[in-house]
Amino acid sequence: MSARRPALSVDVVSLTPHGRRLTVLLVRVGDSRSKERWELPNDAPRSDETIDEAAARVVRPTLGAQPAMLEQVAAFGDRRRHPSDAAVSIGYVALVASGASASLGGDAAWFPVDELPPIAPRQRAIVDGAMHAVRARLDQSPIAFRLLPSTFTLSQLQEIYELLLGRRLHKASFRRALHASWLVEPTDEWRSEGRGRPAQLFRYAPRKRRGSRRGVRFEGVSGT
Amino acid sequence: MSARRPALSVDVVSLTPHGRRLTVLLVRVGDSRSKERWELPNDAPRSDETIDEAAARVVRPTLGAQPAMLEQVAAFGDRRRHPSDAAVSIGYVALVASGASASLGGDAAWFPVDELPPIAPRQRAIVDGAMHAVRARLDQSPIAFRLLPSTFTLSQLQEIYELLLGRRLHKASFRRALHASWLVEPTDEWRSEGRGRPAQLFRYAPRKRRGSRRGVRFEGVSGT
DNA sequence: GACATTAGTCACAATTCGTGACTAATTCGA
DNA sequence: TCGAATTAGTCACGAATTGTGACTAATGTC
Known part of the structure; x- marks a missing residue:
């Protein structure tokens, strides 16, 4: 049986605070050699599910429960390597409340986001993209509250x-x-x-917000 | 020959101002019946190209030249219908300078973004997503300048x-x-x-920016 | 030449922001 | 038992930013 190159994978970056640092959930993959390898939880979407559903399914076994928030980051379809060798990987971020990660599945562990073990280059890019997205949406979306009880x-x-x-x-x-x-x-x-x-x-407990529209901001517009 | 259901499509939302409104580029698809149908330029990525390259290839024929900016919006993989019946579609926005759309290819035309003809539901969602992304990135990225000469x-x-x-x-x-x-x-x-x-x-002509970090903003954090 | 029209600037009140200093309630150790 | 250390919470004031109306400038039109 030759496993054909899959077209798609869905990869989830789960984030939770541990002490004073953010941590990412990785799973150990059973490598036949003794070398220890880690990767982001991921799988190909099935033919009958949406990609959002696939992402929810992917986190379920490793994380005990469902995360407090699960959002798409972007699609990654460059030539960087992915464990499944998928042509395109769709990245998701899952936010997990601190302390809520009681029962981790099998070979899963939390790593500080700035001290990850070596992972596939494409997954590295997905983690960076997830962090970037989280920071960018911090003042638009109740992200911080999802990381707390x-x-x-x-x-x-x-x-x-x-x-x-x-x-x-x-x-x-x-x-x-x-x-x-x-x-x-x-x-x-x-x-x-x-x-x-x-x-x-x-x-x-957000209240209805009255339209407090301000003037234009050119905050971060730069060279690109 | 039975066309198998493709796994992926890359769809491009080209935007340019026309007078006082934003317009989107659609192409007329040769429907055998007399009914006129429009869709976003799209195609499946080839096995040897990245999705960014695929997006650039997709706009080329319809737009005369390359757009001033071409960025990914998101992946759309719900059950909404797409012309190619792809499982997942990756949306891109192309920004075109006003007046630069001189030589449109074949059956292409600009439509005001709030008066589009009927298109496939998934493409409708991609257009909405593109508009949302453009507005969200307006103060982070030199978007406005790409829509001008x-x-x-x-x-x-x-x-x-x-x-x-x-x-x-x-x-x-x-x-x-x-x-x-x-x-x-x-x-x-x-x-x-x-x-x-x-x-x-x-x-x-952006200058080097000195770090002008401000306090926290809870600008748009709301219910979701 | 008067007037409509668009560009560009000024100045001031009102609001928001950065900051240090203060008060409050608790634990810990002498 | 008392005082020092520690964390929470508030106040107030000067500085900076913002909203806005009114002003000047340069052109075309009648």
């Missing part, structure tokens, strides 16, 4: 933003902007973990 | 932004922000077209 402290939320943006934020500014955005509502619970004053717990 | 007046540039944003902008604000961004440099030419004071011509 359903209730969280504002310090935790700020920490996630700092993680994703890669820079420190000023506490007062962060809270002022958050307050103005009406994205979050206080619960009446407080958490006193470790030392220091206990923090109030909040939940993600 | 190499020199242009600031009023023309503002008109493009208003077209893409779908709202009016205040002249002084627009110019102040543009000035602060160092994206544009004056030529020593002036154009006196029609009545009114002649306008100075500018060209796109």
Whole structure:
């Protein structure tokens, strides 16, 4: 039986915070030689499912449950190598709440995103693309909230933003902007973990937004 | 000969301004019946080319020259119908400078984006996705400049932004922000077209940008 | 030459933002 | 038991950015 070169693969980059760093889920592939190899969970879509459904199916076995968010990143169809040798790979990002990754399937493990073991060049590009997409959509989509449990402290939320943006934020500014955005509502619970004053717990609860359209921004327009 | 169901197609949404509206390039497909049918230029990628190369090949015959920018939008792999019946279609946007679409190939024509003739549902979704991507990347990528000739007046540039944003902008604000961004440099030419004071011509010439990182924005984070 | 039309600039009020300093509530160790 | 350390949360003020109307400039038209 000769496995024909598949036309397509669907590859999922699962992200979750571990401590103060973002981590990516990889699976160990049973290589007959002793050499240890890792790759992103991936598979060819079946003929009767959509690619979104394929991505959901691909994460299921490795992650215990379904992720808090699962979105397409892009299609990768250059000449870089892919484990399945697919002509085109479609990348997805899955966001997993911190602490929610209790029961990992078989040979799966979380790696800090900036210390991945060697993986196929195409999958490397998919991970980079996923990170790029996450950062780009951070202020358009409730990404940060998907990386946290359903209730969280504002310090935790700020920490996630700092993680994703890669820079420190000023506490007062962060809270002022958050307050103005009406994205979050206080619960009446407080958490006193470790030392220091206990923090109030909040939940993600976006209000209807009135059209607050601003002027044009030429923020990041550059050479390309 | 039975044409097997192809796994992939690459579909290109070419955009150019015509007067005060954005237009999309469609080709008439030779239907044996008298019914007139239109579709986005598309084809299956060949086994020896990347999908970017396939997209470039697809636009070539219909558009005279190469577009000023050609970028992937996303992969569309739901159950909506596509002319080629492909399992997955990869959408691209091509930006064409106004007036540069002199020699259209065979049965191609520009349609205002909000008055398209009936097309396959999947292609309809690709057009919507392309518009969405263009708007989302407008402040990250020099999109507006690709829809204009190499020199242009600031009023023309503002008109493009208003077209893409779908709202009016205040002249002084627009110019102040543009000035602060160092994206544009004056030529020593002036154009006196029609009545009114002649306008100075500018060209796109981005300067090195110093890191102007701002605070967090929760601009568009909402319910989804 | 008056007027309509388009380009380009100015200036000021209003808003937003960056920041340091403050108060509050808790744990830990002496 | 008290004080230092630690984390949460708020305030207020100067600086920077933004929205906006009004102004000047240069052209075509009648």
